[in-house]
Amino acid sequence: MKLLIVEDDATTGAYIARGLREEGHVVDLFDDGKSGLIAATSTSYDVMILDRMLPGVDGLTVLKTLRGAGIKTPVLLLTALGDVDDRIEGLHAGADDYLAKPFVFGELSARVSALARRPQAIENETVLKTGDLEMNLITRKVTRSGVELDLLPREFALLEHLLRRKGRVQTRTMLLESVWDIGFDPGTNVVETHISRLRAKVDKPFDRELIETVRGAGYRIAA
Numbered sequence: 001m002k003l004l005i006v007e008d009d010a011t012t013g014a015y016i017a018r019g020l021r022e023e024g025h026v027v028d029l030f031d032d033g034k035s036g037l038i039a040a041t042s043t044s045y046d047v048m049i050l051d052r053m054l055p056g057v058d059g060l061t062v063l064k065t066l067r068g069a070g071i072k073t074p075v076l077l078l079t080a081l082g083d084v085d086d087r088i089e090g091l092h093a094g095a096d097d098y099l100a101k102p103f104v105f106g107e108l109s110a111r112v113s114a115l116a117r118r119p120q121a122i123e124n125e126t127v128l129k130t131g132d133l134e135m136n137l138i139t140r141k142v143t144r145s146g147v148e149l150d151l152l153p154r155e156f157a158l159l160e161h162l163l164r165r166k167g168r169v170q171t172r173t174m175l176l177e178s179v180w181d182i183g184f185d186p187g188t189n190v191v192e193t194h195i196s197r198l199r200a201k202v203d204k205p206f207d208r209e210l211i212e213t214v215r216g217a218g219y220r221i222a223a
Contacts, residue, residue, distance in 0.1 A: 001046035001116055001169065001217075002026045006036030006062065007078065008054050012101075016049065019105045020112070024216070033057030040066055044167040044223060045073050046116045049108070052079035052090065060093045067094035074115035076108070117174055128163035130222055133202065133210060135163055144206060154179065155198050159221075162211070167223030169214050195219055 003020055007013035008031045017029045028043070030036040033054040040048055040062070052059035063075060077095040079086065090098050096118070097111050128135040132145045140156065142149045151159065157179050162170060172191050176182040180190065195211065203209040210222045 001112075001171075002044070003028070003112065004036065004039055004043075004045040004048040004073075005029045006031075006033065006039075006048070006054065006059070007051040008032060009051070012051075016105070016108065019109065023109065031055075033059065033062045037062045037065060040073060041069060041071060046168055047112050048073050048075045049112065050075050050077050050095075052077055052086075060090065063090075063093045063095060074118060076111055076115060078103070117177055128160065130163060130166045131208070131210060132206075133163075135160060144202060147205075149201050151198075151201060154194060155201070158194050158198055159202065162219065162221040166221050169218045169220045171218040174218070 003025050005013055005016055005020075005027060007016065007029070010031065013029050013031060017027045020027050028039055028045075030039060034056050036048075036050065036054070037057060050059050050062060054062070057065075059077065059079070063077070066073065066075070074096045075094065076097045076099060077090045078099055078101060079090070080101045096115055099108060099111060126137050128137065133142070134144075135142045135156075137160070142151055142156065142159065158175065161175065161178050173185070175191050176185070179194075195213075199209070199211050203211055212220050212222065214220060
């Protein structure tokens with residue numbers, strides 16, 4: 001996954017970043033709210049880990065600004081303020097989860113993974129687009145460069161999942177859970193097979209490939 005950490009404590013930030021990188025994630029680390037806000041609004045991340053108490057622009061302001069701008073990146077809010085009112089305030093500001101300091105890295109990692117798997121609240125969109133590819137969720141019509149594509153139901157669902165998260169890597173586990181409603185690895189190549197079939201219809205007849213394989217991570221569609 002591509003993760004953003006905004007944490008002003010250098011020791012804590014380095015500790016989290018190192019642990020997540022050891023798990024194979026790509027991590028960007030910033031130590032102030034302004035820099036974190038710029039990164040979050042200019043780059044697509046799978047999850048953002050945000051400290052509440054930040055210099056300059058505080059965490060809650062960063063969070064409210066992101067949500068006000070329509071950015072739905074899942075946010076795990078970190079804070080030394082652990083009472084109920086503080087947690088409620090953070091969740092009302094738009095946080096998806098809350099973890100009080102001090103914390104165990106294993107729990108933070110598990111919460112980040114859970115947030116990345118959680119379907120995002122973008123179900124109100126009726127037309128999904130990237131480049132010359134367009135999907136109409138009401139008419140169930142998919143076109144590329146004005147050419148209608150004939151997709152099977154599972155191919156449609158897979159493409160919809162990728163388009164809703166365009167630019168973001170989707171792991172095999174995420175696709176199994178969202179598209180097939182399978183919470184375990186069935187030990188088959190069902191994901192790979194459907195990606196191949198989808199590419200044959202979405203990419204092969206056209207000059208530019210939109211569906212990308214990210215080695216060792218998963219798949220994504222161009223933003």
